[in-house]
Amino acid sequence: MISRQLPTFRTPRLTVRPRTVGDLEACMAMDRDPEVTRFLPGPWADPVAHRAFVEERMRHEYPVGMGYWSIVASEGFVGWVLLTPLDLHGPEIEIGWRLVRAAWGRGHATEAARPVLEHALNTLGLEQVIADIDPANTASVRVAQKLGFWPAGTVPYNGRRVIRYVAGPAAAADASNQSSSAAVTASGS
Numbered sequence: 001m002i003s004r005q006l007p008t009f010r011t012p013r014l015t016v017r018p019r020t021v022g023d024l025e026a027c028m029a030m031d032r033d034p035e036v037t038r039f040l041p042g043p044w045a046d047p048v049a050h051r052a053f054v055e056e057r058m059r060h061e062y063p064v065g066m067g068y069w070s071i072v073a074s075e076g077f078v079g080w081v082l083l084t085p086l087d088l089h090g091p092e093i094e095i096g097w098r099l100v101r102a103a104w105g106r107g108h109a110t111e112a113a114r115p116v117l118e119h120a121l122n123t124l125g126l127e128q129v130i131a132d133i134d135p136a137n138t139a140s141v142r143v144a145q146k147l148g149f150w151p152a153g154t155v156p157y158n159g160r161r162v163i164r165y166v167a168g169p170a171a172a173a174d175a176s177n178q179s180s181s182a183a184v185t186a187s188g189s
């Protein structure tokens with residue numbers, strides 16, 4: 001049986017543990033950096049709405065095994081990884097990552113997200129996990145690629161289109177069906 005309490009993951013450099021109310025101020029400080037939220041619409045400039053937004057996501061009842069994990073490095077809180085229904089309601093399950101700027105470029109996002117993705121696919125047995133990413137967000141695209149995600153088309157997101165990256169057995173089966181039908185088309189043309 002899967003525990004209601006999210007697991008904690010230890011990687012060579014990081015502890016990836018369930019996010020708690022004690023992380024609220026650190027999360028809000030991270031979001032207030034305009035570089036961090038450059039590709040992410042949200043109430044970041046309105047302190048009251050911003051707090052309500054983060055608190056709501058902290059209180060929300062996620063499906064078993066899903067939610068937010070804080071990433072803790074030697075210097076303390078450096079960001080989070082999420083595994084939640086898309087926009088809280090799904091049906092797709094998304095993975096996401098956000099780090100304070102001082103921690104960028106050290107491989108931390110990939111290192112922290114890898115055990116969360118493994119948990120999603122191997123422990124929860126999810127068929128597919130998605131990550132919708134603005135194509136201009138090169139670092140995030142690269143994290144998805146390093147984790148083994150591949151692009152599966154574009155989807156609308158706040159008035160623009162972003163790339164939907166997918167991973168998992170259902171996504172792999174779709175990709176393989178598409179490549180065999182492409183091969184049939186190619187050989188038939």
Ligand SMILES: CC(C)(COP(=O)(O)OP(=O)(O)OC[C@H]1O[C@@H](n2cnc3c(N)ncnc32)[C@H](O)[C@@H]1OP(=O)(O)O)[C@@H](O)C(=O)NCCC(=O)NCCS
Nearest residue numbers: 036097098099104105106107108109110133138139140142
């Ligand atoms: C996206 C984010 C989490 C990446 O964190 P990170 O710890 O720096 O990521 P990693 O170090 O694991 O990997 C980043 C990769 O992108 C590459 N990269 C970073 N900036 C880049 C740029 N401007 N152009 C090209 N590649 C870039 C890095 O070189 C690295 O790839 P490599 O390992 O092949 O060299 C971080 O930039 C962030 O928090 N951004 C703001 C929030 C956000 O946009 N989240 C994603 C929403 S979809």
